Amino acid sequence: MLVDKELLKETLAVALNRGGDFAEIFVESRQVAGIGLEGGKVERMQSGVEAGAGVRVLAGKATAYAYTNELDRNGLLRAARIASRALGNGGKDITLDLTTLRPPVVFEVRNPPETVPAEEKAEKVKEADRSARAVDAERIKQVMVGYGDVVQDVIVANSAGVHVEDRRVRTRFVVNAVAADGVIQTGAEAAAGVVGFELFDSHDPGEMGTVAAIRAKSLLKAQPAPSGRMPVVLSGAAGGTMVHEACGHGLEADLVQKGLSIYGGKQGQKVAASTITVEDDTTLAGKYGSYAFDDEGVPSRPVTLIRNGVLEDYLYDRLSAVKENGESNGHGRRESYQHKPIPRMGNTYIAAGRDDPEQIVREAGSGLLVQKMGGGQVNTTTGDFVFEVAEGYLIRDGEVGPMVRGATLTGNGPEVLRRVALVGNDLGFTIGTCGKEGQGVPVSDAQPTLLLGRSRADSPIVVGGTRQSSDDGPEVRAVKPGDPFKDQDFRLGRIRRL
Amino acid sequence: MSSTDYLAVAGAGVEAALASGADAAEAYLSSGTSIEIDVREGEVDTIKSAAEKGVGLRVFRGRQVGFAYTTDLSAQGLKAAAQRAVANAALTAGEDFYRLPEVVPEYLQVDIFDPGLPEKQIEEKIGLAKQMEAAARTHDPRVTIVESSTYQDGIIEVGIVSSTGISAYYQGAVCGLYIALTAREGEDHQTGFAMDFRPRFVHLDPEAVGREAAERAVRMLGARSQQGMEVPVVVDPYVMVSLLGMLAPSLTAEAVQKGRSLFAGQVGNQVASDKVTVVDDGTLDGGVRSAPFDGEGVPSSRSVLIEKGCLRGYLYNTYTAAKDGVSSTGNGVRASYKGGPEVGITNFFLEPGEISPEQIIGEISSGLYVGEVMGMHTANPISGDFSVGATGIWIEQGRLSYPVRGLAIAGNIRDLLNAVDAVGSDLRFFGGKGAPTVRVSKLAVSG
Structure with a gap:
């Protein structure tokens, strides 16, 4: 193992020897492989090994965090001293025992990616490229395919005596196609999970290439999306960007405690239609946001956030839980040893309902069908969110009509959740990288088919298309922008689709 | 590490790669220390200190290239990375244009290291963050929540050694302030932020940054909705920077x-109005992305990409330059030792004009000043299409008159650049990107 228990204990003791209420060490070793194809050629084959550790000390309301990638005794004790000095002014000696916890779930990796020859990985990438180009040799101008796998070994130990060792294996595959025909349009298809190379047992690279290319090509002929308020059907296949943005971020306990969430102080209150139940279940097998332990060593478990429309719980890490004299519910996550843990989503979804998805489209009358959602962003203080439509169709007289492009949907989280008219009996997950405070973590999310609004006037969603209309246009309110210093612009809770 | 030790480790990486079967190799070694201090309600919330180092090895074998990185700088660690890089090379498609840059006799001296920064005590840094928060709260009592008031700095060392004879090293530093807050009046909440990043500590002004964030939030209180119409639109420098960010990938040779x-x-074609000049300058004085050389040891340079609306050229690294038969512009940018030198921007900005923002606004009888946009990351840099939510201040008779929200702006970046009819003198940088206030003659605003 990377660091033995004795050294962990010694590090924790040094971290607390200036005072401090709690100390923790997070050790990580990350082995990654990546392949990039563009222009029909495998251009990039990369692999890397990165190891490091972060030491955290909590004293009163303050946090000190120090990290290093020197994992020997000197390196770890130096980090512990830096963290303890940043806050400490007291002094105490502690002795502690570390008890190793057993994982509540085990994710079986049938085909560990580190044992798969790189040739085989490269072949998947080429296969997706070939089938994407085969869709339309003339109009598909470019295909980009990315493959990546990560084997992350972590150790978490803290002054409460917790000791956890965990291995997380993730594999992802993304196809982007560019179609041009006077205009340029793009289409993407992605798959990823806490799985090994068996990802491809359920996701055929050739099919994914075809889907991405067809999506890009179809958009060439699509008309610009309309603007204004209208009934919107979010297909069960469209993904969970709406639930992620409309309520997920606002239910993260740190934002609630800072007074930055519209859901603050609403526990026990009705915040959504009675047909809406929202869960975050990180124990689900294979999903991209799954884990056995969170990044503070707390065992994973399902959390019900909203039950039948009533707000039941928030997403907690240790620090936010302690502030309310409670216990973490296993949502303290971090991007790597370079970051302190904060409350994050895992696999967030609206539970399936009873309505028939086809019937839902018929009931919409005239509006917009969202078949695939793109990225989104939310201002948790107001609940206002925006997300893009990657694939959308007009609905006319209850029938699915022509494809439209360039639509952005805006709405207010609590308002949208209260005005969900119908909830489908289906459920489809999508994957993404969720950004918050400069940290990106893998997540998945899902929704059943939903009808939002039964008429133009009644709809809680405004479609902001490129086709301008002067009567009743989009409504988007202020939101904080990102931090361009980091060049990733995701200080706010937002999601980027893979 | 001293610069000599530094280059010795990188040199050992190159040796390991050659020993593993590479024809040519390059090692990029970087290490850094940084600190980030968050203050809330006058007290330290979080202090984060970091020490990080690692090496990326790029190897060439025949017409193929491979890459691997590691944080293990021991002889054993370097050897393992070298072997992985060589194995990776074997699987990439061969090309005639993969090569290492030539040795240059001398690099330009760029002033990017503030020797005073490592001397600064942490108390002084905490003091800046506290001062900034206090300035924001004092500026207006309606500033009720400060989400974070942050001081940040980082010192980085970079060394590149290659088998073609490059052996280059520099040390750089950057420090900065960032604040995000909420102003409240009754049930109305509005958010504001401000930031300032500089190579030199003495140039940080916490009072000004705090006041600016407060002002941005407070000016939006009481915002109302507005009828959509086609009007002149004035774009705030920060919003213009996010539009420019969308443009950047299109200007790379890649x-x-x-x-x-x-x-x-x-x-050679006119791709924007004649008011528009877009520059990338890796040697910019005071630029946080300035450096003597890029991620493969090519000297940094100033590239005028769009000059008075006319497209002059693209940004190149060594590979894309070889492909086009031109010279690299010194834009082989690495995000860290974990990646290769991809074509990217350094200090990327819209050149300022001569007219003040007040004058730009003063010439409008009815129009919109866009203060913030939402959802810019969903814009499509390949097609240039964007559809974003917008808030700002309505302009009446040449004056900012009342805050508005509930607006959307959608269109294509090229149409927008063509419609620019005034560029302000107030160039401002937000990290590595900069822009002044800009006026677009006509834009459909829906609301």
């Missing part, structure tokens, strides 16, 4: 060669 640039085949 995107052009791969058929995903709006500007492919347009050199």
Whole structure:
């Protein structure tokens, strides 16, 4: 193992020897492989090994965090001293025992990616490229395919005596196609999970290439999306960007405690239609946001956030839980040893309902069908969110009509959740990288088919298309922008689709 | 590490790669220390200190290239990374244009290291963050929540050694302030932020940054909705920077060669109004992305990409330059030792004009000043299409008159650049990107 228990204990003791209420060490070793194809050629084959550790000390309301990638005794004790000095002014000696916890779930990796020859990985990438180009040799101008796998070994130990060792294996595959025909349009298809190379047992690279290319090509002929308020059907296949943005971020306990969430102080209150139940279940097998332990060593478990429309719980890490004299519910996550843990989503979804998805489209009358959602962003203080439509169709007289492009949907989280008219009996997950405070973590999310609004006037969603209309246009309110210093612009809770 | 030790480790990486079967190799070694201090309600919330180092090895074998990185700088660690890099090379498609840059006799001296920064005590840094928060709260009592008031700095060392004889080293530093807050009046909440990043500590002004964030939030209180119409639109420097960010990928030779640039085949053509000059300058005085050389040891340079609306050229690294038979512009940018030198921007900005923002606004009888946009990351840099939510201040008779929200702006970046009819003198940088206030003659605003 990377660091033995004795050294962990010694590090924790040094971290607390200036005072401090709690100390923790997070050790990580990350082995990654990546392949990039563009222009029909495998251009990039990369692999890397990165190891490091972060030491955290909590004293009163303050946090000190120090990290290093020197994992020997000197390196770890130096980090512990830096963290303890940043806050400490007291002094105490502690002795502690570390008890190793057993994982509540085990994710079986049938085909560990580190044992798969790189040739085989490269072949998947080429296969997706070939089938994407085969869709339309003339109009598909470019295909980009990315493959990546990560084997992350972590150790978490803290002054409460917790000791956890965990291995997380993730594999992802993304196809982007560019179609041009006077205009340029793009289409993407992605798959990823806490799985090994068996990802491809359920996701055929050739099919994914075809889907991405067809999506890009179809958009060439699509008309610009309309603007204004209208009934919107979010297909069960469209993904969970709406639930992620409309309520997920606002239910993260740190934002609630800072007074930055519209859901603050609403526990026990009705915040959504009675047909809406929202869960975050990180124990689900294979999903991209799954884990056995969170990044503070707390065992994973399902959390019900909203039950039948009533707000039941928030997403907690240790620090936010302690502030309310409670216990973490296993949502303290971090991007790597370079970051302190904060409350994050895992696999967030609206539970399936009873309505028939086809019937839902018929009931919409005239509006917009969202078949695939793109990225989104939310201002948790107001609940206002925006997300893009990657694939959308007009609905006319209850029938699915022509494809439209360039639509952005805006709405207010609590308002949208209260005005969900119908909830489908289906459920489809999508994957993404969720950004918050400069940290990106893998997540998945899902929704059943939903009808939002039964008429133009009644709809809680405004479609902001490129086709301008002067009567009743989009409504988007202020939101904080990102931090361009980091060049990733995701200080706010937002999601980027893979 | 001293610069000599530094280059010795990188040199050992190159040796390991050659010993593993590479024909040519390059080691990029970087290490850094940084600190980030968050203050809330006058007290330290979080202090984060970091020490990080690692090496990336790029190896060439025949017509193929491979890459691997590691944080293990021991002889054993370097050897393992070298072997992985060589194995990776074997699987990439061969090309005639993979090569290492030539040795240059001397690099330009760029002033990017503030020797005073490592001397600064942490108390002084905490003091800046506290001062900034206090300035924001004092500026207006309606500033009720400060989400974070942050001081940040980082010192980085970079060393590159290659088998073609490059042996280059520099040390750089950057420090900065960032604040995000909420102003409240009754049930109305509005958010504001401000930031300032500089190479030199003495140039940080916490009072000004705090006041600016407060002002941005407070000026939006009481915002109302507005009828949509086609009007002149004035774009705030920060919003213009996010629009420019969308433009940047299209100006790389990488995107052009791969058929995903709006500007492919347009050199010499008018692609924007004659008020628009876009520059990338890796040697910019005071620029946080300035450095003597890029991620493969090519000297940094100043590239005028769009001059008075005319497209002059693209940004290149060594590979894309070889492909086009030109010289690298010194834009082989690495995000860290974990990646290769991809074509990217350094200090990327819209050149300022001569007219003040007040004058730009003063010439409008009815129009919109856009203060913030939402959802810019969903814009499509390949097609240039964007559809974003917007808030700002309505302009009446040449004056900012009342805050508005509930607006959307959608269109294509090229149409927007063509419609620019005034560029302000107030160039401001937000990290590595900069822009002044800009006026677009006519834009459909829906609301």
